[in-house]
Amino acid sequence: MNMNEIMERLNEVFRDVFDDKRLVVDEYTTADDIEDWDSLEHINLIAAVEQEFKMKFKMKEVSGMKNVGEMAEIVRERAKR
Amino acid sequence: MKELEYPFDSSWILKNRKKIRRALLEERQGRIKKRIAILGGSTTNDVAAMLELFLLNNGIEPEFYQSEYNRYWQDAVFGNPELDKFKPELIYIHTTSRNITEYTFDMKLSAEDVSSALERQYEHFTHMWKSIEKSFGCPVIQNNFEMPLYRIMGNSDASDFHGRVNFISSLNMKFYEYAQSHRDFYINDINYISACFGLEKWLEPSYWYMYKYAMNLEAIPELAFNISNIIKSVFGKNKKLLALDLDNTLWGGVIGDDGVEGIEIGKENAEAESYDEFQRYVKEHKKLGVMLAVCSKNDYENAVAGLEHPESVLSPDDFISIMANWESKDRNISAIAEELSILPESIVFADDNPAERHIVSEQLGAAAPELISPESYIRTLDRNGYFEVTSFSEDDLKRNDMYRENIQRERQRQSFENYEDYLLSLDMHAVIEDFRPVFLQRITQLTNKSNQFNLTTKRYTISEMEALSKDSRYIRLYGRLEDRFGDNGIVSVVIGEKREDALHIELWLMSCRVLKRDMELAMLDSLVKRCREEGIRYIRGYYFKTQKNAMVRELYGDFGFTKTEDNGSDTQWLLDTEDYENKNKVIKID
Numbered sequence: 001m002n003m004n005e006i007m008e009r010l011n012e013v014f015r016d017v018f019d020d021k022r023l024v025v026d027e028y029t030t031a032d033d034i035e036d037w038d039s040l041e042h043i044n045l046i047a048a049v050e051q052e053f054k055m056k057f058k059m060k061e062v063s064g065m066k067n068v069g070e071m072a073e074i075v076r077e078r079a080k081r
Numbered sequence: 082m083k084e085l086e087y088p089f090d091s092s093w094i095l096k097n098r099k100k101i102r103r104a105l106l107e108e109r110q111g112r113i114k115k116r117i118a119i120l121g122g123s124t125t126n127d128v129a130a131m132l133e134l135f136l137l138n139n140g141i142e143p144e145f146y147q148s149e150y151n152r153y154w155q156d157a158v159f160g161n162p163e164l165d166k167f168k169p170e171l172i173y174i175h176t177t178s179r180n181i182t183e184y185t186f187d188m189k190l191s192a193e194d195v196s197s198a199l200e201r202q203y204e205h206f207t208h209m210w211k212s213i214e215k216s217f218g219c220p221v222i223q224n225n226f227e228m229p230l231y232r233i234m235g236n237s238d239a240s241d242f243h244g245r246v247n248f249i250s251s252l253n254m255k256f257y258e259y260a261q262s263h264r265d266f267y268i269n270d271i272n273y274i275s276a277c278f279g280l281e282k283w284l285e286p287s288y289w290y291m292y293k294y295a296m297n298l299e300a301i302p303e304l305a306f307n308i309s310n311i312i313k314s315v316f317g318k319n320k321k322l323l324a325l326d327l328d329n330t331l332w333g334g335v336i337g338d339d340g341v342e343g344i345e346i347g348k349e350n351a352e353a354e355s356y357d358e359f360q361r362y363v364k365e366h367k368k369l370g371v372m373l374a375v376c377s378k379n380d381y382e383n384a385v386a387g388l389e390h391p392e393s394v395l396s397p398d399d400f401i402s403i404m405a406n407w408e409s410k411d412r413n414i415s416a417i418a419e420e421l422s423i424l425p426e427s428i429v430f431a432d433d434n435p436a437e438r439h440i441v442s443e444q445l446g447a448a449a450p451e452l453i454s455p456e457s458y459i460r461t462l463d464r465n466g467y468f469e470v471t472s473f474s475e476d477d478l479k480r481n482d483m484y485r486e487n488i489q490r491e492r493q494r495q496s497f498e499n500y501e502d503y504l505l506s507l508d509m510h511a512v513i514e515d516f517r518p519v520f521l522q523r524i525t526q527l528t529n530k531s532n533q534f535n536l537t538t539k540r541y542t543i544s545e546m547e548a549l550s551k552d553s554r555y556i557r558l559y560g561r562l563e564d565r566f567g568d569n570g571i572v573s574v575v576i577g578e579k580r581e582d583a584l585h586i587e588l589w590l591m592s593c594r595v596l597k598r599d600m601e602l603a604m605l606d607s608l609v610k611r612c613r614e615e616g617i618r619y620i621r622g623y624y625f626k627t628q629k630n631a632m633v634r635e636l637y638g639d640f641g642f643t644k645t646e647d648n649g650s651d652t653q654w655l656l657d658t659e660d661y662e663n664k665n666k667v668i669k670i671d
Contacts, residue, residue: 019099
């Protein structure tokens with residue numbers, strides 16, 4: 001799976017979780033850029049990404065990700081579909 | 082909303098929470114508002130978020146208070162200004178096996194040591210429940226405990242008193258005993274639903290390590306759904322009747338084509354046995370006071386022949402109504418609702434045909450769970466919790482008989498030309514008096530169930546009703562009606578508050594099963610009599626409009642009250658009792 005495809009699918013997940021059809025994320029997007037992205041919403045976001053790509057983040061990764069790019073990188077390594 | 086009925090897709094609900102919430106809020110108005118406090122021994126954020134969706138879907142709009150992380154005990158025992166101000170109408174205590182503090186695994190402990198640890202743990206909770214009862218007096222929903230993550234002793238963990246599984250099982254039993262002896266206290270059985278969900282998946286510990294969630298995020302919709310079933314039942318939103326299709330729903334095959342001997346029911350093969358067990362499941366509902374009806378596209382003779390099959394568990398007598406004809410099913414269901422004076426939305430419609438389910442749920446708002454194949458019928462109906470039992474009264478036991486008697490009365494009526502002659506022929510007797518403790522359960526249940534003949538639609542919890550029943554500022558009446566066909570039980574409730582020389586009616590309701598029997602006139606006569614005894618001259622009536630109570634809009638006017646206020650929907654009324662004359666002429670008062 002290439003990075004573009006991953007970013008596109010990630011973007012869809014973000015739109016669902018934050019209920020914003022116009023939301024656009026790129027590799028540099030962080031929690032500071034999205035108003036509703038707090039620590040509680042982060043839990044749902046992680047679960048939704050795991051569901052989308054049929055993979056699991058390691059506990060260390062969940063708190064360690066700095067931006068969407070790092071998230072996409074982990075997905076690229078481990079995604080099953 | 083179909084997506085929020087069992088079986089639902091938990092991941093999808095979690096991901097689309099905001100969108101679903103928006104859709105639910107736009108979908109309809111007129112929900113009842115409830116303040117619900119969640120006191121958690123672990124993170125509760127998503128519990129509240131999911132619970133909100135399932136409650137909205139059940140016609141309840143919740144406002145939440147959530148205790149700070151793991152402050153459930155302190156909030157309940159010592160109070161908290163924010164919680165006091167919130168005035169919860171229901172408290173949910175979300176504790177799990179993670180909150181067990183008195184258990185230690187130590188093979189040196191004696192049976193007495195373990196049993197006193199158990200007692201200490203139990204007291205930790207009873208102390209809290211009693212504080213809640215004293216400060217808030219509202220219904221409480223308490224989790225029991227799920228099985229633990231590991232069994233250090235292996236299988237003996239269950240049977241040996243040193244084991245954790247043994248400790249949790251004993252503690253659960255103690256909780257159940259408390260529930261049996263306390264009203265308005267309900268157990269949320271997470272021990273059962275975690276097993277259904279899959280315990281290993283439920284307990285996925287990374288959610289605890291990372292977020293202090295005591296369960297897998299994906300299990301939270303299941304948890305919330307289960308709680309919402311208890312809450313909707315407590316607030317009187319249970320279903321009342323189960324309407325069933327016949328062919329491929331209660332038996333296998335099509336009786337019109339295959340004949341009585343050709344349908345699958347009994348023990349001969351797997352399919353027949355699946356229908357046999359489903360029929361047993363359906364029949365047990367009668368013992369809860371749930372009514373059963375048939376709604377089938379069949380000739381009536383064929384339908385009855387199928388139910389008289391020697392292997393059939395259900396017989397024609399089990400059904401309050403058998404609609405077997407070629408009319409469309411939504412029309413038949415609405416005819417059943419009309420005949421019994423219940424709302425179509427209080428009906429569950431069980432049919433294997435998706436097109437029939439669609440038309441009934443779209444046209445009437447009845448619940449129509451997805452029945453895919455006979456081996457899953459029981460699970461689908463059961464897990465949906467339509468008939469969740471939180472209170473059980475004498476009337477529930479007799480409900481089927483009472484509605485059946487109603488149908489006989491209807492036939493009797495048709496044989497009379499003059500309506501008053503018919504009423505006299507019923508030989509009606511009523512008891513109308515102040516509340517009695519044994520009837521409080523039924524009275525409270527009525528206040529939460531009656532929607533149509535209900536002037537103010539004020540709801541009460543059992544605790545509120547207990548307090549009110551002892552308060553001398555109120556005049557209270559319940560009415561019980563009996564006639565030649567049977568006892569209708571308690572069918573009417575009136576509550577008024579005395580203020581100076583007037584009685585202000587805060588509740589006037591009547592069960593629709595005794596409509597047009599002049600019972601409301603008998604109630605008014607008794608109310609006036611009570612007012613005179615207490616030296617109260619005026620009665621003030623209030624009508625608060627809802628989507629369902631149009632039938633009583635002019636009730637006070639018909640009673641001879643004078644309208645004093647009208648804002649277009651709500652009205653106020655006044656009666657001077659000085660020259661009131663009794664109106665009831667057909668019911669004898671015992």
